[in-house]
Amino acid sequence: xxxxxxxxxxxxxxxxxxxxxxxxxxxxxxxxxxxxxxxxxxxxxxxxxxxxxxxxxxxxxxxxxxxxxxxxxxx
Amino acid sequence: xxxxxxxxxxxxxxxxxxxxxxxxxxxxxxxxxxxxxxxxxxxxxxxxxxxxxxxxxxxxxxxxxxxxxxxxxxxxxxxxxxxxxxxxxxxxxxxxxxxxxxxxxxxxxxxxxxxxxxxxxxxxxxxxxxxxxxxxxxxxxxxxxxxxxxxxxxxxxxxxxxxxxxxxxxxxxxxxxxxxxxxxxxxxxxxxxxxxxxxxxxxxxxxxxxxxxxxxxxxxxxxxxxxxxxxxxxxxxxxxxxxxxxxxxxxxxxxxxxxxxxxxxxxxxxxxxxxxxxxxxxxxxxxxxxxxxxxxxxxxxxxxxxxxxxxxxxxxxxxxxxxxxxxxxxxxxxxxxxxxxxxxxxxxxxxxxxxxxxxxxxxxxxxxxxxxxxxxxxxxxxxxxxxxxxxxxxxxxx
Numbered sequence: 053x054x055x056x057x058x059x060x061x062x063x064x065x066x067x068x069x070x071x072x073x074x075x076x077x078x079x080x081x082x083x084x085x086x087x088x089x090x091x092x093x094x095x096x097x098x099x100x101x102x103x104x105x106x107x108x109x110x111x112x113x114x115x116x117x118x119x120x121x122x123x124x125x126x127x
Numbered sequence: 128x129x130x131x132x133x134x135x136x137x138x139x140x141x142x143x144x145x146x147x148x149x150x151x152x153x154x155x156x157x158x159x160x161x162x163x164x165x166x167x168x169x170x171x172x173x174x175x176x177x178x179x180x181x182x183x184x185x186x187x188x189x190x191x192x193x194x195x196x197x198x199x200x201x202x203x204x205x206x207x208x209x210x211x212x213x214x215x216x217x218x219x220x221x222x223x224x225x226x227x228x229x230x231x232x233x234x235x236x237x238x239x240x241x242x243x244x245x246x247x248x249x250x251x252x253x254x255x256x257x258x259x260x261x262x263x264x265x266x267x268x269x270x271x272x273x274x275x276x277x278x279x280x281x282x283x284x285x286x287x288x289x290x291x292x293x294x295x296x297x298x299x300x301x302x303x304x305x306x307x308x309x310x311x312x313x314x315x316x317x318x319x320x321x322x323x324x325x326x327x328x329x330x331x332x333x334x335x336x337x338x339x340x341x342x343x344x345x346x347x348x349x350x351x352x353x354x355x356x357x358x359x360x361x362x363x364x365x366x367x368x369x370x371x372x373x374x375x376x377x378x379x380x381x382x383x384x385x386x387x388x389x390x391x392x393x394x395x396x397x398x399x400x401x402x403x404x405x406x407x408x409x410x411x412x413x414x415x416x417x418x419x420x421x422x423x424x425x426x427x428x429x430x431x432x433x434x435x436x437x438x439x440x441x442x443x444x445x446x447x448x449x450x451x452x453x454x455x456x457x458x459x460x461x462x463x464x465x466x467x468x469x470x471x472x473x474x475x476x477x478x479x480x481x482x483x484x485x486x487x488x489x490x491x492x493x494x495x496x497x498x499x500x501x502x503x504x505x506x507x508x509x510x511x512x513x514x515x516x517x518x519x520x521x522x523x524x525x
Contacts (some may be wrong), residue, residue, distance in 0.1 A: 078292065085347050097169055111448070113412075114388065114412070115410050121386075124248075
């Protein structure tokens with residue numbers, strides 16, 4: 053648990069530092085690349101069942117916008 | 128020359144302001160009727176094989192095939208305060224055949240569990256206040272199969288920054304599950320197990336809170352940080368998994384009655400040049416059964432045209448295994464908890480494949496409302512020799 057929290061803190065710190073340094077607040081008209089369907093910050097529709105079988109076949113789950121456990125005979 | 132330049136700039140600003148005025152006017156009008164948003168149809172065929180089935184104590188075939196389909200309908204409407212209401216309905220049906228499940232009772236010609244169908248309807252409702260950048264959502268779900276029933280409910284809140292460059296989302300979810308305790312046939316006492324009402328039942332509850340922070344970093348890069356905190360309690364073992372102890376006796380799997388999980392993920396997408404996108408994802412996972420896992424996913428969509436993209440991908444996964452796992456004939460009868468389920472053992476896995484995505488506002492292949500088509504194939508291989516293939520077709524109608 054301590055390891056987990058330590059890694060989370062490092063991740064959070066790295067991400068925050070990265071964001072604070074690089075953020076340029078793109079305007080609405082500058083989001084042509086960001087609005088592209090392939091740029092969506094979510095799993096694709098066609099990944100849905102692939103993620104489901106990974107929940108069954110692997111011990112880890114969650115933190116991907118999908119299932120975290122429960123709701124089916126999975127872990 | 129300067130006067131001419133000023134005149135041209137003036138005309139340009141004038142034209143711009145005219146267009147922006149038009150946009151404002153049209154944005155002010157919101158149709159208050161219930162409108163069709165989209166329909167998503169996703170279907171896949173999955174096949175796996177391996178030789179470490181926990182149903183037969185950690186040895187034996189893991190051959191399994193699954194045909195899964197979901198159908199999702201999304202609708203929306205605006206209310207008098209111009210808040211947007213989304214309504215979503217989904218119905219999923221999975222049908223699988225499993226060679227190892229047939230070994231729960233190998234004396235029958237074909238046991239009830241050698242094949243099963245899972246049906247899972249769900250609904251979602253959300254209300255979006257675009258002025259304030261707030262959204263509140265509710266979800267409900269039900270799932271039923273021969274030996275497993277589940278009821279789920281969730282509530283979520285999203286806050287978007289004024290410039291829409293940042294978003295924070297929190298979601299609370301609960302699943303209240305009920306399973307039939309179907310033991311391997313030789314371990315059953317006091318009932319025949321021929322009628323589904325003969326089996327005792329047990330509860331399994333899962334509670335999760337999910338936090339997501341998304342940030343547009345610049346004109347080409349966006350990322351999100353995901354954190355889930357999950358607690359499960361109740362009957363977390365699989366009752367028909369056999370354990371053969373080193374002293375020659377037999378029982379079924381026994382795992383602790385609670386599990387606490389913390390997965391943390393980071394997703395970053397970058398548009399490289401005009402034709403390439405890098406989609407990346409990393410997840411660290413830890414739980415109190417002693418399982419630690421790392422997941423890395425890389426995908427490289429290539430824009431063939433504005434409406435066609437091809438995306439090869441690679442996923443690497445590594446886990447150290449839970450402390451209760453031991454292979455076939457390795458558990459001692461004096462242990463408190465035991466499992467021979469290789470899904471909880473130490474292994475690495477590799478998955479690779481590709482996806483082709485076609486989209487067109489006028490309709491893919493000339494089909495008027497077919498907005499997007501995704502076809503995806505993935506091959507999965509684990510170091511314990513389990514391997515699988517999955518092919519998925521997703522259609523979006525708008």
